[in-house]
Amino acid sequence: MSATEIATRHFSAAIAEAEGAGLGTDSVCRALLSCVVTKYLEIRPVDDVQSELRFVADNCDPAMDFMFMRP
Numbered sequence: 001m002s003a004t005e006i007a008t009r010h011f012s013a014a015i016a017e018a019e020g021a022g023l024g025t026d027s028v029c030r031a032l033l034s035c036v037v038t039k040y041l042e043i044r045p046v047d048d049v050q051s052e053l054r055f056v057a058d059n060c061d062p063a064m065d066f067m068f069m070r071p
Contacts, residue, residue: 011032018028042051 014028014032015025018025037049037053040052044052
């Protein structure tokens, strides 16, 4: 099983549990993101974590190619 498969399984379970508890998906996504950042900060320097988050933010539009991709 890959890391992506493990993460996807747990993410889906968290979303389902949040919806079952009457919580919005936005709140659980925000909480999970906070958990990820907290864990990253245990093993990576702040500027590296910020760079990782900027990369994700800059490339989150599914209609756009990644900056390093050519047409």
